Amino acid sequence: MSASQRILKERRHYNKWVANQTLEDYALRFTAVGGRHMSISKVGMTALGGASFLALEGLAAAVTLSYGFTNTLMAMLAVCVVLFITGFPIAYYCAKHGLDIDLLTRGAGFGYLGSTITSLIYASFTFIFFAIEAAILASALHVLLGIPLFIGYVICAVAVIPIVTHGITAISKFQVGTQFIWLLLQCSALAVVLIYEYDNLAGWTEFVAPQAPEGSDFNLVLFGSAVSIFIALVAQIGEQADYLRFMPPKTVENRKRWWFWLVLSGPGWVWVGFIKMLLGSFLAYLAFTQLMPFEQATDPTYLYTQVFLTLTESPVISLILAAIMVILCQMKINVTNAYAGSIAWSNFFSRLTHSHPGRVVWLVFNVSIALLLMELGIYQALEAILGIFAILALGWLGSLSADLLINKPLGLSPKNIEFKRAHLYDINPVGIGSMLISTVLGLLAYLGLLGEVAKPLCHFVTLLACFICVPLIAWLTKGRYYIARESANLSRFMSDEKRIHPAAIATLTCGICENKFELEDMSYCPAY
Structure with missing residues (x-):
């Protein structure tokens, strides 16, 4: 007698709504091959757009004036x-397998529930x-257009929602x-x-940093x-x-275009950022020599206004160009x-609550948290805790990277990334440990x-520990907690579509929600 399940009508509607990938964008799932329809260069340019942020210049400016050129440069390079x-x-495994950072984490050493913790760390980074x-953008709108800060915060928060939806x-x-x-404005500023x-x-x-020992350029503590x-x-x-x-x-x-854009827009974003940080550092030094107050000398809006003033010799045009520059960078x-x-x-919440109202709901949630922090002025204190946050982030990403760089080549973990819940342990001690x-x-x-000595190098201590612990724990556990059960051969459940049309992407119909999914995204359950 075959097993059956009572399927509620609301459940069917819920699943069909969330299956609308225009809104969902495979938020909880493997990115289907059929959904990867953009060109390689377009995906790469989309990813590289995120490297425009002016916090790079702002952070480099503040660090330079506080710790000196040599310490800043060495820190940036390191x-x-x-x-x-x-x-x-x-970046490589996410692009190769169509996985977001959460699915990659759960399959590369953390387990299904283990990646819940890292999702919270990642979500905290985003808001x-x-x-x-x-x-930064609201401050620019206040300086350039006279918009009050509290209104600017709302504008800057709400403006992204229609695009991201x-x-x-x-x-x-x-x-x-x-x-x-x-790029035109950025390169123009650099050329000027x-x-x-x-x-x-x-x-x-x-x-040299004001607090550096006399006659010393490099200082380990300042570094x-x-x-x-x-x-x-x-x-x-x-x-x-x-x-x-x-x-x-x-x-x-x-393959050549694929590798070029993967490297450039994946880990290569840091070298674009490095150029921007050097520019921010130099502009801060110029502002310092002109006796500009610290707050202005570290504010990208003021810095770029001065650059464009040098270019155009017109206060009005320089303000317009600076406004365009800041708005574009921060919106991107x-x-x-x-x-x-x-x-x-x-x-995070799909695992915590066992429900998913849709990605758009969490988009508004994330923006609302950020807006609340801005309106309360708490975001200013957030910059002071970046050092502690970085230790948490490094513990996660260092362990993830070590698993991919060390364990897989040595055979301490499976060659492929298994991301499906049905085939994973809840906790994998390799990543979590x-x-x-x-x-x-x-x-x-x-x-x-x-x-x-270890105090100023605490982040390197964290990273080194990751690259030691990950292979050690995988060796001690013999890699047994990566996969709970092997995947079944699902090809026998396929219709004749693939055989009739060899170019067609193999799909199966879910026995519960009746939506179609690609084979890599499906698991076999004897009950359904």
Whole structure:
């Protein structure tokens, strides 16, 4: 006698609504091959649009004036190398398998429920940086257009919702459509600085932090303080991966373009960011030499206004260009922050509440949290906790990256990424154990309990612990907690469509909601 299930009418409607991928964008699922219809270059340019954010210039400006040129430069280089190395395997596996950062995490060492914790870390990153970036834009609107800050916060928060609601299609049109104008303004600013301020480059490279020991350029403590600010950007690779999962499958014909755009718009975003940080650092030094107050010398709006004033010699035109520049940069990044946040919250609450009202609900939720932080002024205090947040983020992403870079080549974990709940353990001690150990060690170092040398290097302590613990725990557990049961051969359930049309994408109909899904997204259940 075959098993049966009572299927409620509301449940059918619920599933069909959430199955609308124009709104959902595969928020909880593998990105179907049929949904990866954009060109490689378009996906790459969409992902690269997120690298426009002005917090890069703002952070570099503040760090330079606080810790000096040498410490800032060394910190930027160290962080960019770390972000590129840890981000490369994440971007590659997300693009190759069509997975967002959450599905990759659960299949690469954390387990089904284990990735719930990391989804919360990731969601926190999105609304923290949304609030910071929107505050920069609201401040610009106040300076340039006289819009009160509390109204500017609302405008900056609400403006992204219509774009992000319609997923990758609308986001891609916005990112690609504004890319040329942004690049033109960004490159113009860079050219102006190099042509008109070339004589000041030597003074910039000799700038020493006010609190540095006399006669010393490099200082380990100041270097570590600078790293703690920049390293919080490590979670940005998750946002890049959320776009790169829409990359078309790699083929013999497209492999060169596929690799180029993967590297450039995946981990390569850090080198675009590095150029922007150098520019922000130099502009801050110029402002410092002109006796500009610290608040203005670290505000990208003021800095770019001065650059465009040098270019046009017209206060009105320079304000207009600065306004366009700031609005474009901040809208481009906050569209990405809001989109990533909607996916992260979808994954977190679907496991916590066992329900999913739709990605759009969590989009509004994420933006609302950021708006509340801005209106209360709490976002200003968030910048002070970036160092601690970075330890948590590094514990997660360092463990994930170590699993992909070390365990898979050594055979300590399965070659493929198994992301389906039916085939995963709830908790995999490899990822969870490594994240817990590395985070605790990083926090102990941060508090100075591991010695004075380890304190400024606490983030490197965290990362090193990840790359030691991940293979060690996988070896001790013999990798048994990666896959709970093997996938069944589902091809026998296929209709004749694939045999009649060999080019057709293999799909199956779900026995519960009656929606069609691709084979990679399906599991076999004997009851249904």
